[in-house]
Amino acid sequence: MNIFLQMKGSKEKVLYLLRNYPSLRDSDTKLLATYWHNELNRNSKNISGFEVLEKMANGELTKSESIRRVRQKIQEENPELRGELWSKRQILKEEIQQNIFKL
16 A cells, blocks of 8 residues: 555655655645645546546645645754755845845
8 A cells, every 4th residue: 555645644744755755845836746646546647637626626635735834834843854945045035135124
């Protein structure tokens, strides 16, 4: 059985994905696609786009906003699970703040 499906909550699932797939740390889109792919029990190759949308509409897939919020909280609490873009954004943030204070 798929280890992902054995996990109970969204937090445990997102934590697993972030730890095992570093490329997902910087992209919510990739994280969502991987999460839902696993949630569909890897049968997503045999499912149409319409069926995926139907499952989303019927609440059969975890909501994207829930996954994003869990990812955000995990990365806040676990700096080692932040992506490469996080550091770049922090540097940019400080530069912008300094420029604002100069005005």
